[in-house]
Amino acid sequence: MVGKNVIVAGAGKSGVAATGLLLRNGASVTLFDSNTELDKEKILGDFAGAGKINVLLGELTDEVLENADIFIISPGIPVDAPFMKKVYDKKIPVWSEIELAYYFNKGKIAAITGTNGKTTTTTLVGEIFKEYTKDNMVVGNIGLPYTRFADATTEDTFIAAEISSFQLETIHEFKPKVAAVLNLTPDHLNRHYTFENYAAAKMRITENQDEDDYIVLNHDDPEVLKRAEGLKAKVCFFSHEIEPENGAYTKDGKIYIKNDGVEEYILDVDRIKILGIHNLENVLAAVCISYFMGVPVDIIRDVVYSFKGVEHRIEFVREVRDVRYYNDSKGTNPDAAIKAIQAMKSTTLLIGGGYDKDSDFDEWVDCFAGKVRYLVLIGATSDKIMKCCKDHGFNQVVKVETLEDAVSFCYAHAKPGDDVLLSPACASWDMFRSYEERGNLFKLYVESLED
Secondary structure (H helix, E strand, C coil), X not given: CCCCEEEEECCCHHHHHHHHHHHHCCCEEEEEECCCCCCHHHHHHCCCXXXXXXXXXXXXXXXXXXXXXXXXXXXXXXXXXXXXXXHHHCCCCEEEHHHHHXXXXXXXEEEEECCCCHHHHHHHHHHHHHHHCCCEEEEECCCCCHHHCHHHCCCCCEEEEECCHHHHCCCCCCCCCEEEECCCCCCCHHHHCCHHHHHHHHXXXXXXXXXXXXXXXXXXXXXXXXXXCCCCCEEEEEECCCCCCCEEEEECCEEEEEECCEXXXXXXXXXXXXCCHHHHHHHHHHHHHHHHCCCCHHHHHHHHXXXXXXXXXXXXXXXXXXXXXXXXXXXXXXXXXXXHHHHCCCCEEEEECCECCCCCCHXXXXXXXXXXXXXXXXXXXXXXXXXXXXXXXXXXXXXXXXXXXXXXXXXXXCCCCCEEEECCCCECCCCCCCXXXXXHHHXXXXXXXXX
């Protein structure tokens, strides 16, 4: 990258990390953001003395584009944003941040995508890698940008990377040793427009792999299974329904793995601490990924047994007056929220609603029968979801103004033995900065309840 002129679009966490990586490696960078209210001097101050950098706010100018060798797009920016037409017209190569990171990467990558379960699976794989080697990283959509660490990797680095469809849209050579697609259900249709576009973006995770690499796929997910044909990498399935020739599966209450038909015992299912069939699938995927990355079975087993899950994903918060409260703020689409409801052991008071990603809520509402006593709605999708509930004959719905109001309603109406679940089936951006902020506030309100 020495001497290259690079434009980085987006002055958020990803864009700043990408800019730092480029400056460390001799590139000249223009950090562009269309938000004119950002503090240009503050942004420049973060890179004081780091190299040749210009910050451009507002409009992407022809002058800047004229000299650009590469255009790095942050995942939060749509590839069809209006200013991108100028970039395509000038035929400037457009790279995602993970493509940039891969350019500098020397380590062994396990890359994980899918609609749901990415964070849990990536975290578990990261914990397994951490137990196996000191030279490990957990990066990507999980919180720490891949570009922040890519040039610090060695041939011995094990990398667990959570990869989103947004990041996969603009890869070119990105090639993980082991890739995984956990499941495919409609999501982010406001960005991808159709499910086929979304699924195609997800499946790009394997497009540069060859016969020396592995692609781990969910055999029990019909949309994943139908895309398993014709892949160049060695296909390894995970399943709790069948026994694949290559991959991980359950049998008689145990998890086994097969490699070219040779079976090996991994662990006992009843010793897994995280709840639900979807988490069993996440464990099967993590076992498969770690095994084909070369991690010994005894390390995989010990880490799975000790793993307690991730924050904001069916996270037990507290029991108050014999009512259990669970934080599933990371349930940002209907399919994830369905799995959370199914994991509840008792009648549930459900808090839902939020930013509208053009999701369809019919299947979500259908799963309420015999399980959900009340649905308490907040956020921009409240009216849309309320109409959907009425269309399906579910009338135990209330609409409140704030998350704190929702917690108060559940506290007043829950009966001993009930579960209260925040699993919104929507993103958080209408009322909160992130699903983490939403989940942390939920926990704060629950902790303040009188027992």
